[in-house]
Amino acid sequence: MKKFAFGSLLIILSLVLAACSPPAATEAPQETVAPAAIEEEMEEEAVEAETLSIVDIAEQDGRFTTLVTAVEATGLVGALQGEGPFTLFAPTDDAFAALPEGAIDALLADSEALSDVLLYHVIGGAVKVADVVSLDGQEVQTLSEDSVKVMVDGETVMINEATVIITDIEGSNGVIHVIDAVLLPPEDDMAMGEEELAEDEMSETIVDIAASDENFSTLVTAIELAGLDAELKGEGPFTVFAPTNDAFNALPEGALESLVADTELLTDVLLYHVAEGEAMAADVIGLDGQKVETLLGQYLDITLEDDAVLVDEAQVMVTDIKASNGVIHVIDSVLIPETRSIVDIAVEDGRFTTLVTALEAAGLVEALQGEGPFTVFAPTDEAFAALPEGTVEGLLADMEALTQVLLYHVVDGKVMAAQVVELDGKQVETLSGESLSVMIDGEAVMINDAQVILADVEASNGVIHVIDSVLVP
DSSP states (O other), rough: OOHHHHHHHHHHHHHHHHHOOOOOOOOOOOOOOOOOHHHHHHOOOHHHHHOOHHHHHHHHHSSSSHHHHHHTTTOHHHHTTTSSEEEEEEEEEEHHHTTTTTTTHHTOOHHHHHHHHHHHTEEOOOOHHHHHHTTTTOEEEESSSSSEEEEETEEEEEEEEEEEEEEOOOOOTTTEEEESSOOOOHHHHHHHHHHHHHHHHHTOOOOOOOOOOGGGHHHHHHHHHHOOHHHHHHSOOEEEEOOOHHHHHHHHHHHHHHHOOOOOHHHHHHTTTTTSSSSHHHHHTTTTTTTTOOHHHOSEEEETTTTTEEEEEEEEEEEEEEETTEEEEEEEEEEOOOOOOOHHHHHHHHOOHHHHHHHHHHHHHHHSSSSEEEEEEEEEEEHHSOOOHHHHHHHHHHHHHHHHHHHHEEEEEEHOOOOOOTTTTTTTOOTOOOOOEEEEEEEEETTTEEEEEEEEEETTEEEEEESOOEEEE
């Protein structure tokens, strides 16, 4: 009643002043709102605000559409419209939009995880900002049972990593504080961080990742010089055993310069570090004692020694660096492929002098130094010595017969021991046109009547399997 009387007095004073003033220009009549009506409207708005729950306020606000959608998707609307009271730290739509790409969709597809995230934004009781400030440095348990940490820095209030940007929006069942980032429970926070990191890594190729790490600058330069950057940025997938700069620096003096000056050799060396397919660390460990084919066509030996994984003689130092087109494993030394041909190895070995003499006599040296690849079943000097007396001399005197015998020891293509074993009971055609029989007897691999006594001696143009007797067509 006092407010109404004061309003009436103002109206009377206005009329008196108007009567005493000089005439004014005629203006269009304006609608007058009675003070009593204004007072009534304000009271109605206050009553309406007091009857809105925190969910109702969020729905009407327009800045919390994602939050409201999430609350509805998890069926938490009824709970958060309940008696409470609650304190809601409400992320805006912009806060949700700042999550890693796909995170919102993933949460909406997992109701349990989404519920945990939402309840992590709610505290039991109505905690006004003055009370929140008094919690500086403390942890407060949420309805998810995980706790948020409150930090106050000057006029800034932080809830975990989120800043409170609007405070004390009161509802009928609690209070809302608006925050600029989504709060993630400890496990979800870690998962999101790993997911974001994985997405960043997965958007980069093997070459991109190597180029962004200064420890691989020599490797990247070599890849570019060899013209392999486009291939290794391709779809793949590839597994790259990546030597560091220190690994390249550990090469013998002048070796790196020689590689850079010989593009063909450099390309071979680099391709020897790359395997087709994506072999994660667990897969590599499962290959203990086995061989992995590289893009060069030569094979790497995988060995486990205590806790160390060795690739040939190099030790794997870091594993499973994921890329969009494969995976990188970091190694501590440069892998060097075999650069000698089958004939070169036989000449240098010392156990194959008779075989080398026969190859030279038959004019097959150049052919077996060619590109190939070839698989040679190589008899030792002792194998030739075991032939009937005069047989070697007779062959050396008959070039056609000698050539046929030698070509009977050669198969087109590179057939490693693991593949030979799969040929058990089968016939394999040789370059002579006739076929060999492959038989497996326990751990013994037999080629006709000859036993393989040393397998997988790799060459630049194929592989040698050493046998204990001469194969006769």
